[in-house]
Amino acid sequence: MNPRVSGITTVLTARPLIELKDVSKVYGQGHAAMKALRGVDLRIDEGEFVAVMGPSGSGKSTCMNILGCLDTPTNGSYLFKGVEAENLSRNQRALLRRHYLGFVFQGYNLLNRTSALENVELPLIYRGMPAGERQARARKSLEAVGLKGWETHTPGELSGGQQQRVAIARAIVTEPAVLLADEPTGNLDSARSREIMELLRALNHKQSISIVMVTHELDMAAYATRIVRFMDGRIETDEQNGEAD
Amino acid sequence: MLWNAFLLALREVRRNVMRSFLTILGIVIGVAAVITMVTLGNGATAKVTEQISSLGTNLLELRPGQGHRGPGGTRSTADMFEIDDVQAIDREISGLAAVAPVAGQSSQVIYGNKNWSTTVTGSSNAYLKVRNWTLDIGREFTEGELRSGKAVCILGNTVRKELFSGQDPLDVTIRLEKLSCKVIGVFKSKGQSSFGMDQDDFVLVPLRMLQRRIAGNTDVSAISISARDGISTQKIEQDIERLMRERRRILPGKDDDFHVRNMEELVSILTGTTKVLTGLLGAVAAVSLLVGGIGIMNIMLVSVTERTREIGIRMAIGAMEREVLMQFLVEAVVLSSFGGLFGIALALAASVWLAAILQVPFIFNPGIVGVAFLFSAAVGVIFGFFPAQKAARLDPIDALRYE
Numbered sequence: 244m245n246p247r248v249s250g251i252t253t254v255l256t257a258r259p260l261i262e263l264k265d266v267s268k269v270y271g272q273g274h275a276a277m278k279a280l281r282g283v284d285l286r287i288d289e290g291e292f293v294a295v296m297g298p299s300g301s302g303k304s305t306c307m308n309i310l311g312c313l314d315t316p317t318n319g320s321y322l323f324k325g326v327e328a329e330n331l332s333r334n335q336r337a338l339l340r341r342h343y344l345g346f347v348f349q350g351y352n353l354l355n356r357t358s359a360l361e362n363v364e365l366p367l368i369y370r371g372m373p374a375g376e377r378q379a380r381a382r383k384s385l386e387a388v389g390l391k392g393w394e395t396h397t398p399g400e401l402s403g404g405q406q407q408r409v410a411i412a413r414a415i416v417t418e419p420a421v422l423l424a425d426e427p428t429g430n431l432d433s434a435r436s437r438e439i440m441e442l443l444r445a446l447n448h449k450q451s452i453s454i455v456m457v458t459h460e461l462d463m464a465a466y467a468t469r470i471v472r473f474m475d476g477r478i479e480t481d482e483q484n485g486e487a488d
Numbered sequence: 489m490l491w492n493a494f495l496l497a498l499r500e501v502r503r504n505v506m507r508s509f510l511t512i513l514g515i516v517i518g519v520a521a522v523i524t525m526v527t528l529g530n531g532a533t534a535k536v537t538e539q540i541s542s543l544g545t546n547l548l549e550l551r552p553g554q555g556h557r558g559p560g561g562t563r564s565t566a567d568m569f570e571i572d573d574v575q576a577i578d579r580e581i582s583g584l585a586a587v588a589p590v591a592g593q594s595s596q597v598i599y600g601n602k603n604w605s606t607t608v609t610g611s612s613n614a615y616l617k618v619r620n621w622t623l624d625i626g627r628e629f630t631e632g633e634l635r636s637g638k639a640v641c642i643l644g645n646t647v648r649k650e651l652f653s654g655q656d657p658l659d660v661t662i663r664l665e666k667l668s669c670k671v672i673g674v675f676k677s678k679g680q681s682s683f684g685m686d687q688d689d690f691v692l693v694p695l696r697m698l699q700r701r702i703a704g705n706t707d708v709s710a711i712s713i714s715a716r717d718g719i720s721t722q723k724i725e726q727d728i729e730r731l732m733r734e735r736r737r738i739l740p741g742k743d744d745d746f747h748v749r750n751m752e753e754l755v756s757i758l759t760g761t762t763k764v765l766t767g768l769l770g771a772v773a774a775v776s777l778l779v780g781g782i783g784i785m786n787i788m789l790v791s792v793t794e795r796t797r798e799i800g801i802r803m804a805i806g807a808m809e810r811e812v813l814m815q816f817l818v819e820a821v822v823l824s825s826f827g828g829l830f831g832i833a834l835a836l837a838a839s840v841w842l843a844a845i846l847q848v849p850f851i852f853n854p855g856i857v858g859v860a861f862l863f864s865a866a867v868g869v870i871f872g873f874f875p876a877q878k879a880a881r882l883d884p885i886d887a888l889r890y891e
Binding site: 308311313314333334337338340341342344346348352353354355356365366368369370413 | 492503797798800801802803804805806807808809810811884885888
């Protein structure tokens with residue numbers, strides 16, 4: 244995607260990236276059934292930076308799992324780039340994740356005793372990219388998150404903020420259609436958190452990477468262009484964030 | 489993908505060198521045990537076969553029977569053969585390479601101030617052929633010598649050593665008891681037989697000479713027969729039995745008063761025994777391979793649990809079920825193959841060393857090495873599959889949450 248095409252342009256030519264239509268998710272059966280989502284409609288366009296908020300148990304994690312193709316909805320439809328994704332098989336979902344999605348987790352989830360470079364290379368390995376190209380792209384990605392010179396360090400030798408940067412580098416190395424971040428600053432102090440958020444905002448602006456981020460903190464949500472609030476398995480509010488930019 | 493899985497597995501093995509070593513120890517010992525047992529067993533079989541075949545492989549020996557015990561415990565010895573029997577066999581049975589009459593008598597041989605107690609065997613030139621003897625020096629008997637029973641002899645190597653100790657024995661006259669006898673040749677040494685007898689301790693003379701001048705009868709105590717290559721000794725054995733029953737006028741239903749010993753049978757019985765033993769030892773050793781496989785499964789299961797989160801990460805990133813399966817399967821196979829390689833190295837060292845101690849030849853058998861290696865890899869596949877499947881079936885959400 245052209246980096247110059249951002250902000251206003253995307254609004255004008257808005258193409259839906261993700262569309263949830265009346266999606267519900269029920270865990271368990273009968274009396275023990277627990278409705279995590281009760282008819283969620285959500286449309287996210289290319290280039291958006293959406294913050295998803297809500298108390299624990301409000302359904303935001305379930306929604307993220309469905310968006311990330313880690314889980315399937317019980318009812319309703321999920322269109323990813325206009326393609327129905329709710330009935331994909333396990334392997335098809337794996338392939339969709341491989342080619343279109345990037346994940347950033349609260350706990351970083353890097354491979355231990357494995358260098359930063361190798362961690363970032365990992366998704367490219369599954370794409371079957373030759374080693375030379377793989378390493379070059381992984382280096383570039385690490386450079387983009389400001390970790391040039393830290394390639395050979397293992398997670399144990401990096402600070403929390405640095406580990407999260409490695410995780411972001413790993414998520415963006417494949418140039419995904421959307422970056423799904425689950426409380427990316429949950430384990431970091433406020434200074435480190437702001438750095439990470441600046442980085443995500445820069446990626447959204449400069450590289451037009453769409454981002455959907457779950458967070459508890461308003462300070463962090465403020466970086467997004469749109470804030471969606473969940474409550475009891477439904478979307479409570481969905482508003483553009485005027486403070487951003 | 490497979491190559492990547494292989495590299496990944498190597499890294500995993502390197503990451504836990506000690507644990508990997510302990511994991512494969514069972515396989516190492518199993519493979520080493522199988523190969524060592526089979527190699528030593530093959531060596532023992534080869535040794536037995538070699539010793540027996542130095543007697544002549546397609547050899548049949550016809551001997552008179554012990555006859556039957558009479559009512560009072562008296563024992564009638566069956567009649568000896570005559571030279572006519574030898575000629576009849578030679579004439580009427582097809583597929584023979586050579587037929588040699590054998591008669592023997594123990595005797596003192598004397599030369600100068602040395603004397604030696606040995607066996608004097610009377611036969612013809614066919615004896616050399618049948619029993620695989622070759623001449624070291626000198627010549628065979630001539631037709632004339634055989635027909636007239638001339639006093640000439642060919643010495644076994646032991647007799648030559650005892651009487652001549654380095655001197656040239658050709659054309660020297662020695663004495664058999666009171667009889668002067670000219671040495672015309674010496675046999676090449678064959679050494680000890682598998683039964684521990686010195687095969688070189690004899691003197692060969694023309695049958696006629698032994699019968700007339702030493703034994704004083706016309707008996708032939710045994711007939712040695714060798715079959716032509718490719719002719720079944722069993723068939724010849726049957727033919728000879730039929731012919732001899734006829735010649736000795738044994739009524740149908742009565743037992744033979746002679747027997748035919750078939751060397752091939754003896755070889756197959758003896759090598760059969762060692763082969764069965766080899767197989768048995770190999771099978772016992774193979775059980776330890778199985779135990780080694782279970783060890784691998786154990787560690788792989790622990791490893792899958794330990795790396796649940798890693799599996800979750802890989803799945804989130806886009807690893808398909810079969811790719812996770814392949815990763816753990818390849819890891820198990822790499823581990824067990826390493827075990828196989830170490831086992832082979834250990835087995836070769838142990839086999840060479842033990843073969844020297846047990847005095848059997850070391851026979852490198854690439855077949856069993858290959859089979860043992862493939863087997864160890866197969867153990868990896870079989871016992872690695874269950875843990876790998878467990879890993880592949882993990883739910884990525886649960887796996888990512890796993891602490």
